[in-house]
Amino acid sequence: MASAASSLTFILLYGVSYGLVLFIISIGLVITMGLMRVMNLAHGAFAAIGGYIAVGVMTNFGIPFPLAVVAAVAGVVALSVVLERLVFVNLYGAPELDQVLMTIGINFIVIGGLTIFFGPNVYPINLPDYLTGNVDLGIRNFEIYRLFVIAMGLIVVVGLWIMFEKTSFGAKLRAAVDNPSMTRVIGINVNRVFIIAFGIGSGLAALGGAIGAGMLPLEPYYPMKYLVLVLVVVALSGFGNMRASLAVAVLVGIVDTAGRFLVPSLGGFIIYIVLVVLMVLRPEGLFTKRAA
Amino acid sequence: MVTQGNRLGTITVVAGLLISTTAMADTLKVGVVGPMTGPLAVMGEQWRHGIETFMELNGDTAGDTTIEVVYRDTMGNPANAKQMAQELIVRERVQALVGFGISPSAAAAAPVINEVQIPTFLPHVASPALMEASPYFVRLGQNIATNAQVAAKWARENGMESAYVAVADYAPGHDVANAFKPAFESAGGTVTGSDNVPLSTVDFSPFAERIAEAQPDMVQLFIPPGAQAVSMVKALAARGMMEDTLIMGQGEAEDSDIHLFDGTIKGFHSAIYYSESLDNPENAAFVGGLQAKFGEDVLPSTFTLGAYDAMALIYAVAEEMGADFDGDAVMEKLSGYSWASPRGKITLDAESREPIQDFVIRRVEDVDGQLRNVVVDTIPQVHPISGS
Numbered sequence: 001m002a003s004a005a006s007s008l009t010f011i012l013l014y015g016v017s018y019g020l021v022l023f024i025i026s027i028g029l030v031i032t033m034g035l036m037r038v039m040n041l042a043h044g045a046f047a048a049i050g051g052y053i054a055v056g057v058m059t060n061f062g063i064p065f066p067l068a069v070v071a072a073v074a075g076v077v078a079l080s081v082v083l084e085r086l087v088f089v090n091l092y093g094a095p096e097l098d099q100v101l102m103t104i105g106i107n108f109i110v111i112g113g114l115t116i117f118f119g120p121n122v123y124p125i126n127l128p129d130y131l132t133g134n135v136d137l138g139i140r141n142f143e144i145y146r147l148f149v150i151a152m153g154l155i156v157v158v159g160l161w162i163m164f165e166k167t168s169f170g171a172k173l174r175a176a177v178d179n180p181s182m183t184r185v186i187g188i189n190v191n192r193v194f195i196i197a198f199g200i201g202s203g204l205a206a207l208g209g210a211i212g213a214g215m216l217p218l219e220p221y222y223p224m225k226y227l228v229l230v231l232v233v234v235a236l237s238g239f240g241n242m243r244a245s246l247a248v249a250v251l252v253g254i255v256d257t258a259g260r261f262l263v264p265s266l267g268g269f270i271i272y273i274v275l276v277v278l279m280v281l282r283p284e285g286l287f288t289k290r291a292a
Numbered sequence: 293m294v295t296q297g298n299r300l301g302t303i304t305v306v307a308g309l310l311i312s313t314t315a316m317a318d319t320l321k322v323g324v325v326g327p328m329t330g331p332l333a334v335m336g337e338q339w340r341h342g343i344e345t346f347m348e349l350n351g352d353t354a355g356d357t358t359i360e361v362v363y364r365d366t367m368g369n370p371a372n373a374k375q376m377a378q379e380l381i382v383r384e385r386v387q388a389l390v391g392f393g394i395s396p397s398a399a400a401a402a403p404v405i406n407e408v409q410i411p412t413f414l415p416h417v418a419s420p421a422l423m424e425a426s427p428y429f430v431r432l433g434q435n436i437a438t439n440a441q442v443a444a445k446w447a448r449e450n451g452m453e454s455a456y457v458a459v460a461d462y463a464p465g466h467d468v469a470n471a472f473k474p475a476f477e478s479a480g481g482t483v484t485g486s487d488n489v490p491l492s493t494v495d496f497s498p499f500a501e502r503i504a505e506a507q508p509d510m511v512q513l514f515i516p517p518g519a520q521a522v523s524m525v526k527a528l529a530a531r532g533m534m535e536d537t538l539i540m541g542q543g544e545a546e547d548s549d550i551h552l553f554d555g556t557i558k559g560f561h562s563a564i565y566y567s568e569s570l571d572n573p574e575n576a577a578f579v580g581g582l583q584a585k586f587g588e589d590v591l592p593s594t595f596t597l598g599a600y601d602a603m604a605l606i607y608a609v610a611e612e613m614g615a616d617f618d619g620d621a622v623m624e625k626l627s628g629y630s631w632a633s634p635r636g637k638i639t640l641d642a643e644s645r646e647p648i649q650d651f652v653i654r655r656v657e658d659v660d661g662q663l664r665n666v667v668v669d670t671i672p673q674v675h676p677i678s679g680s
Contacts, residue, residue, distance in 0.1 A: 007501070010501050011498075115329065122522050124551065214526070215495060215523075217519040217523055225519075256494075258498075260493065260495075260498035260499065261501055264487045264489065264498070264499065264502065265487075265490075268461070269492075
């Protein structure tokens, strides 16, 4: 029988790695929701497209995994900026139901497109050898891939923190989230901030889709399949709150992993119980300052 | 005289034309109803492979009857299944149905089928109790309880003392668990753990962790093919279980799906009734025809095979009965019917309308650098185990 310490570290490490993938995929939506108040339910489609690009260039052109990930992010950033100008720009200020219908529609178009070009089945990823296998961490063995995902997640967190807190773009972004009209008044081009933020958010989704493909297999239904998890993170984070969404994503990962490990038959919905409880207690988001 | 002769000739030609037009009008319409798009689209695609391969090899006539196939997409939704079956019967006037991706869809359409007595061929749906829903159902796959019992018996004969059961938390998963456990235990084995894996599971490592901690000799799985099966196998492999534990499934690693997995699938066992590597002339024709039409890298699955065999039965009946596909007469003819399928000899059990067929235990191995299912054992002519 394995020791309690081994089980606990299992829950922590696997939960955190799962949570960090969710974070990378969701953070873009948290930011753009906060900025533009657009309910972009097609956000998961960017993650799926990112994953498909990465695996596509790996299998078809033999491009190494790190470069494939870069290609995926670059491709999705370009695509998303074009889409923002052509499609999403029409949604700013539109009623929420219109936004939901439109972006769900985009999801179905992407699902149909992926099915036509890549078939209805899983699109398999072959991770490079240096990411497969286990490494002995003293307490127990761990998959190298999971550790890699954790490392990437932490890099994204630090990168985003620097961008938000230390750059002038970050300051503009925070200003635009808090009060878009006042930000305009002082001469900041909020539309440009929108486009850049939208591109970054979609690029991060692509990054999550690509590096997470070993954990969340790519399939045409990806944009819908993981939508609920992404929305959980977004709903509990509050608008544009990165710190909260990191905490929520990791919490979701750990609770889900622990739930399935400890009480497998209930494991499927423990996370939703947590969601309901938190929504009742903190409807504005986990770390949002309460209005006076 | 000459004109007379000409006239006679003309009459003969006209009569001949008339006869041949009637012969051409003698068309049997077959409705195919199932998931052509949506999350289960693989099923519909592989049926189409099976049906088109059969028609490529055998032409579109059975005797004097022209066979025409009409497809309807349920998108995997049982509510659509009933509506589409109805539409095929009423509007398209089909006289036979091939279909249903999941057992609930077949059950939903059963009342319509019973009312108009349409012989309905089920390529793969596997719920044990399903056959009670309609006397016009013919099963070409298996009853899922049969696989589980075959697996339990084989594992005991091969020295497995303890087993862990991990099945997807929906009806077919429960059917597998309920059939496997008593079979394994009555053969002297011990079931040390049993998990129902929620269908919403994305990360399977918690289950792999539980199973690994229990250290069983074997694991009996039932996980839906595609993303879930891929993730489950990866998670088990990450715990090193593919090497030291017998991992037994059914349709998780179909030949057509092996390429979805990475090398960690090596060693995965399945108890099932077909393998692409079977050596018989019918299988050679089937696989050859499939690859000639759809490409060298297309491999058959039990879905492809089920639809192919459904067409074989329809052709066999149509050859004798023509397009007059009276439901009861067709069922009468098929009762105890035996033919040479790519899977080997198959007989439709008169009682259950399910196949009596060989089962194979197959293992995924690296064959010349390619992952393939290799048959390691054959259990001849297994009778279906009664449902419910």
